Amino acid sequence: xxxxxxxxxxxxxxxAEAAVATAFSLGYRHVDTAYIYENQVGxxxxxKKSGVDREDFFVTTKIFGGLNSSEAAKNLDKCLEDLQLDYxxxxxxHFPASTSGTGGAAMRKEEWLALEKWAKSGKAKAIGISxxxxxxVEDIQSVATLPIAxxxxxxxxxxxxxxxxxxxxxxxxxSQGILFESFSPLCGPCxxxxxxKLINGALVSKIGKAHNKTGxxxxxxxxxxxxxxxxxxxxxxxxxxxxxxxxxxxLTADEMATLTAAKSPPVxxxxxxxxxxxxxxxxxxx
Numbered sequence: 511x512x513x514x515x516x517x518x519x520x521x522x523x524x525x526a527e528a529a530v531a532t533a534f535s536l537g538y539r540h541v542d543t544a545y546i547y548e549n550q551v552g553x554x555x556x557x558k559k560s561g562v563d564r565e566d567f568f569v570t571t572k573i574f575g576g577l578n579s580s581e582a583a584k585n586l587d588k589c590l591e592d593l594q595l596d597y598x599x600x601x602x603x604h605f606p607a608s609t610s611g612t613g614g615a616a617m618r619k620e621e622w623l624a625l626e627k628w629a630k631s632g633k634a635k636a637i638g639i640s641x642x643x644x645x646x647v648e649d650i651q652s653v654a655t656l657p658i659a660x661x662x663x664x665x666x667x668x669x670x671x672x673x674x675x676x677x678x679x680x681x682x683x684x685s686q687g688i689l690f691e692s693f694s695p696l697c698g699p700c701x702x703x704x705x706x707k708l709i710n711g712a713l714v715s716k717i718g719k720a721h722n723k724t725g726x727x728x729x730x731x732x733x734x735x736x737x738x739x740x741x742x743x744x745x746x747x748x749x750x751x752x753x754x755x756x757x758x759x760x761l762t763a764d765e766m767a768t769l770t771a772a773k774s775p776p777v778x779x780x781x782x783x784x785x786x787x788x789x790x791x792x793x794x795x796x
Contacts, residue, residue, distance in 0.1 A: 511600065511660075512568055513734045514754055515540025517693065517743035523552030529745035530556035534567070536751055542693075542741040543593075544572040544604055545585055550592035558594055569593065570600040570662075570741075572640055573625075576608025576617055582624040590633060601625065601634040602662060606646040615649045626656045638662070640693070644682060651686070658688050664699070664777050665692040665738065667708055667729050670770035692733050695740040696726055697775050704775030713772060721759045724752060731756045732769045 516533040518526045518541065526549035530541050534556065543553045550571065557567065571593065573585040586601065603621055607613030629637045638660030639650060650658055661683050683690045694700075696708045708714060714725035721728070726742075733740050734756060742753045761769070 511689070511739060512538075512540040513737075513739050514538075514730070514756065515542055515568070515570070515739070515741045516750065517698075517741040518543045518547055518549055518553060519693075519698070519743060521547070521549050521552075521743075521745065523549050523555075525549075525552070525745055527552035527556045529743075529750075531559060532745070532747050533750050534560040534562060536747070536754065538750070538754065539566060540568040540570070540739075540741070542570045544602075545574060545589055546572070546604060546609070550589060554593040554595065564595075568599045569595065570602065571598055572602040572604035574609065575603055575605030575621070575641075576610075576613035577621050577624075578617070579620055579624040582621045583628060586625070586628045586633065597633050597635065599635045600638060600660060601629065601636075602638045602640045602660065603642075605641050606639070606643075606649075615646075618646060618649045619653045622650050623653060626654070629656060636660070638688070644679060647683070647686070647688070658686070660689045660691050662691040662693050664694050664697075665690070665733070666695050666697050666775070667714065667732050667769050668697070668704075668772050668775040669777055670732075671773055689739070691739045691741075693741060695730055695733055695742055697778065698743060700775045700778040704778060707775050713769070717761070717765050717769070720765075721761075723756075723759060727752060727756050728761070728765075728769070731759065731761055732766065735761055735766065 516530060516538050521529060530553055541553055543550050571589050573582060577585060606618055625637050636659035637656060638658055640662040642661055680690050697705050708729040709726045711725060714728040718725050718728045730740050730753060744750050744753060
């Protein structure tokens, strides 16, 4: 799984197709989409037109949470149909509950087992989850016969000092052999002021100046330097290029510590179907 890729949340088919086409022309080889984004057709068109061999690019997509086995199977096959692919590299259960917040442990387990059956047929190289907290991960672990490859959650500069709600949770996920992946690494769902703190805010800009890098590159580097994959979203070629140019410098230990200690921006925004129980802020679940 590449450490960086392009996200497509909030893009329609047309914008997603253009964004992915541009990204792949620059050398991107990882794209992240989802059933709920309603843009997989556009992503699939871009992949088909890219001319890149299938084994040379990585596709992540996701299906709704809170589905029974039959519904899950239909959603999973629809993803492949829309993407015009025989398989995906990573398929995630997008949320631990339905978009209305209904579900629960039994439904999570049923949907996971349906995902396993689908993956075992050769339609996914790996499977995982998104927006799951520890209790919900443990629900899946209690029935899983295939590894949980990834937990994709919101994580960015500003959340590293959030104590047991973020940093300790990340450590626990990694201790389980599950890859901890960041969505919204520049806090796209946050309000404009908070979002801009990770792009041209005083802290990241000061550190960036020392490396001849931008603030957003520093924010992304903080993540990948920890081995956390990132999927920033942009449909502008210059920004896509900037986002991928984060592997030719290294933050010092002091800079990493300073960024980890930052308390802003906190987690924020974005869709967050909920499920009862204490899940902490890292998944924005209640």
